[in-house]
Amino acid sequence: MIVLGVESSCDETAVAIVKDGKEVLANxxxxxxxxxxxxxGVIPEVASRHHVQKITYVFEEALREANITPDKIDLxxxxxxxxxxxxxxxxxxxxxxxxxxxxxxxxxxDHIVGHIYANYIESDFNFPMxxxxxxxxxxxxxxxxxxxxxxxxxxxxxxxxxxxxxxxGRVLDLEYPAGVKVDNLAATGEPSYHLPVxxxxxxxxxxxxxxxxSAVINTVNKCHMKGEEINKADLACSFQTSxxxxxxxxxxxxxxxYNVKQIVVAGGVAANKGLRKGLKDATDEIxxxxxxxxxxxxxxxxxxxxxxxGYFKYILSNTTNY
Amino acid sequence: xxxMILDTSSDYLYLYINNGSDExxxxxxxxNNHSEKLMGLIEEGFGKLKLEVKDLDxxxxxxxxxxxxxxxxxxxxxxxxxxTFKIPLYTISSLDILGSGYLKEDGKYAITNIAKKNYVYGKxxxxxxxxxxxxxxxxxxxxxEFLNKVTTDMTLVNEENFKFDSxxxxxxxxxxxxDIHSVVPNxxxxxxx
Numbered sequence: 001m002i003v004l005g006v007e008s009s010c011d012e013t014a015v016a017i018v019k020d021g022k023e024v025l026a027n028x029x030x031x032x033x034x035x036x037x038x039x040x041g042v043i044p045e046v047a048s049r050h051h052v053q054k055i056t057y058v059f060e061e062a063l064r065e066a067n068i069t070p071d072k073i074d075l076x077x078x079x080x081x082x083x084x085x086x087x088x089x090x091x092x093x094x095x096x097x098x099x100x101x102x103x104x105x106x107x108x109x110d111h112i113v114g115h116i117y118a119n120y121i122e123s124d125f126n127f128p129m130x131x132x133x134x135x136x137x138x139x140x141x142x143x144x145x146x147x148x149x150x151x152x153x154x155x156x157x158x159x160x161x162x163x164x165x166x167x168x169g170r171v172l173d174l175e176y177p178a179g180v181k182v183d184n185l186a187a188t189g190e191p192s193y194h195l196p197v198x199x200x201x202x203x204x205x206x207x208x209x210x211x212x213x214s215a216v217i218n219t220v221n222k223c224h225m226k227g228e229e230i231n232k233a234d235l236a237c238s239f240q241t242s243x244x245x246x247x248x249x250x251x252x253x254x255x256x257x258y259n260v261k262q263i264v265v266a267g268g269v270a271a272n273k274g275l276r277k278g279l280k281d282a283t284d285e286i287x288x289x290x291x292x293x294x295x296x297x298x299x300x301x302x303x304x305x306x307x308x309x310g311y312f313k314y315i316l317s318n319t320t321n322y
Numbered sequence: 323x324x325x326m327i328l329d330t331s332s333d334y335l336y337l338y339i340n341n342g343s344d345e346x347x348x349x350x351x352x353x354n355n356h357s358e359k360l361m362g363l364i365e366e367g368f369g370k371l372k373l374e375v376k377d378l379d380x381x382x383x384x385x386x387x388x389x390x391x392x393x394x395x396x397x398x399x400x401x402x403x404x405x406t407f408k409i410p411l412y413t414i415s416s417l418d419i420l421g422s423g424y425l426k427e428d429g430k431y432a433i434t435n436i437a438k439k440n441y442v443y444g445k446x447x448x449x450x451x452x453x454x455x456x457x458x459x460x461x462x463x464x465x466x467e468f469l470n471k472v473t474t475d476m477t478l479v480n481e482e483n484f485k486f487d488s489x490x491x492x493x494x495x496x497x498x499x500x501d502i503h504s505v506v507p508n509x510x511x512x513x514x515x
Contacts, residue, residue, distance in 0.1 A: 045390065045513040046513045048390070048391070048394060049506065052401075053506050056402065056405040056503045059406075070406065085391075086390070089357050089395055089398075090394055090398050092357065093357060093360070093361070093394075093395050093399050093402075094399075094401075094402050096361040096399075097361070097364075097402035097403055098402050100361060100365060100375070101376070101402065101403055101406055
C-alpha cells in the first residue's frame with residue numbers, strides 16, 4: 001500500500017510518500033525556520049501564509065522524488081491536530097482536495113502519533129512498549145500495548161521540554177531554534193551549576209520544566225547583577241544534565257513497571273545527543289530492552305511519519321470522510 | 323464550458339459548478355467553519371452533476387481580500403485541483419464575487435466585506451452598458467472612512483445583501499494564473515498588522 005502523507009501543523013510544509021508503512025519513497029519538506037528566526041519563534045499568521053504559498057510545490061516535489069503518479073497512491077493521510085489551526089487547515093484542505101480529485105481514500109492523523117510512528121521506519125514495534133514524546137510543544141510518556149493503543153502515563157504540567165530548551169537558548173544568546181545549539185554547547189561543558197532536578201511525586205510520570213528554566217534564567221540574571229561572567233557551556237551542560245536525568249529516570253521507571261520490550265523516543269528533542277546517550281546507557285543495563293530513535297531527519301516535523309501512522313490507522317479500519 | 327467558482331472570503335461560502343449543461347450552486351452562511359463544510363459540498367456538487375474534477379475547463383477563485391483563514395481554505399483547494407490536472411486557474415477579487423449579483427444593472431456600487439473591528443475591505447465599481455469599471459480599487463479601511471466615500475447615487479453592498487451571479491463572475495474573472503504554485507491570497511495587510 002502506498003500512502004501519501006501531508007504535514008503542516010507548525011512551520012514545516014511537508015509531503016511524503018511511503019510504501020507499506022516502512023519504505024520512504026519521498027520525503028519533501030519545506031522549512032520556514034529561517035523566516036521565523038528573526039522573531040525568535042513561530043508567528044502563526046506568517047506560518048500559515050507560507051504554507052499556502054508552498055503547498056503545491058511540496059506535493060509536486062514528493063511525487064517527482066518518488067517517481068510516482070497519483071493513480072498509484074492508495075491512501076492520503078494528513079495531520080489534523082494538534083498544531084496551529086491556520087497552518088493545519090492548509091494541509092488538511094490540500095490533502096482532502098487531492099484525495100477527492102483522485103478518488104483516493106483519506107485518513108486523519110494525530111501529530112503526536114505521527115512522531116511515535118517515525119520510529120517504525122527504523123524498527124518494527126515490540127509490544128508492550130513505552131513512547132517518550134519530547135518536542136517543542138509536547139512532553140508525554142505513553143504506554144502502547146498494541147498498534148494505535150495509547151495509555152497516557154504522564155505529561156508536562158507546564159513547559160514542553162523543547163520549549164524550555166528554546167527559552168534557555170535565548171538567555172544564552174543562542175539563535176532560535178536553540179535545541180541543537182544548547183545540546184552542542186552542553187557537550188563542551190561541565191555540570192558545574194547547581195540546578196534542580198524536578199521529579200515531582202515519586203509515583204508520578206508527569207513532568208515540569210518551568211522551574212528548571214526559571215533557575216537558569218535566575219542564574220544568568222544574578223551573574224549579570226554581580227558583574228560575573230557566565231560559563232555558558234557549563235550552564236548549558238548543567239541544564240541538559242537535569243533535563244536528561246528527569247526524562248531518563250521516568251522513562252526507565254515506566255519501562256520496568258510495565259515490563260515493556262521496547263522504548264521509542266519521538267519528537268524534535270529525540271535528536272538531542274545528551275538524551276540519546278542517557279537513555280542508551282540506562283537501557284544497556286536492562287537485558288533485552290530495545291531502544292529506538294528515529295533517524296535525525298524524522299525527529300523534526302515531516303510527513304513520512306504521518307504516512308506511516310496513517311497506514312496503521314487505515315489497516316485498523318479507521319478511515320474518515322471528507 | 324465546465325467551470326468551478328469558489329469564494330470563501332466572507333461569512334458566506336459560495337460554490338458554483340457546472341458541467342456544461344447543468345449547474346450546482348450553494349451559498350452557505352457560516353462562522354469560521356468553511357473548512358468543515360467545503361469538501362462535503364464539493365463532493366455533493368460534483369456528485370450531483372456527475373462531473374470529475376479532471377474534466378473542469380476552468381477554475382475561478384476569489385483571491386481576497388477577506389478572512390485570512392477563509393481565503394487560504396478556498397485557494398488551497400483551487401490550487402490543488404488546478405495543479406494536479408493542469409486546469410486553468412483564474413483569480414478574481416472576492417469583492418467582485420460578493421457583489422456580482424448586482425453588476426448586470428447600470429449603476430455605481432460600493433461593495434464591502436467585514437475586516438477586523440471597525441474596519442472593512444471595500445471597493446467601488448460602476449456598471450455602464452454592461453461594462454464594469456473600477457472606480458476605486460480594493461482597500462482595507464476604517465469603516466467610517468470608506469462609508470464617507472459612498473455617495474447617495476451608489477448602492478451599498480455588504481454582508482446584509484451580498485448577491486452572487488456566476489455569469490458575471492465568469493465574465494469578470496480575466497486574471498489567468500501563470501504559475502499556480504506561487505499564487506497567494508490578496509490579504510491587503512501584512513501578517514502582523
